[in-house]
Amino acid sequence: MLLYSRKHVRYRRDGYCWKKRKDGKTTREDHMKLKVQGIECIYGCYVHSAILPTFHRRCYWLLQVRNFFCLFIYIISQ
Numbered sequence: 001m002l003l004y005s006r007k008h009v010r011y012r013r014d015g016y017c018w019k020k021r022k023d024g025k026t027t028r029e030d031h032m033k034l035k036v037q038g039i040e041c042i043y044g045c046y047v048h049s050a051i052l053p054t055f056h057r058r059c060y061w062l063l064q065v066r067n068f069f070c071l072f073i074y075i076i077s078q
Contacts, residue, residue, distance in 0.1 A: 002072040006061065016057070017050040033063065054078065 012027065019028045027047055034042040043063055049055035058073045 002074075004070050004072060006068045006070050014057070016055075018047045018057070019050045039064075052076070 020026065021028045030046040032044045032046075033040040034044060036042075040063055043061050045059040047057050054077045056075045056077065058075065059070050060073075061068070061070045
């Protein structure tokens with residue numbers, strides 16, 4: 001797990017090969033907003049490795065707080 005400032009770090013350029021969309025140019029990311037009691041609180045972004053199918057990156061940040069910090073989790077699942 002890593003914690004980065006979104007203002008200073010381009011987290012999408014982390015050096016790993018991620019799955020691309022059908023156009024072959026952009027990374028295929030899944031985005032979602034998690035709700036707590038009906039209020040959107042956490043933004044989530046998920047992407048899968050193009051080389052190793054069990055390797056994933058997940059990013060989360062708070063929507064209500066303007067601290068601009070992201071939590072990154074790199075996962076190798078079974």
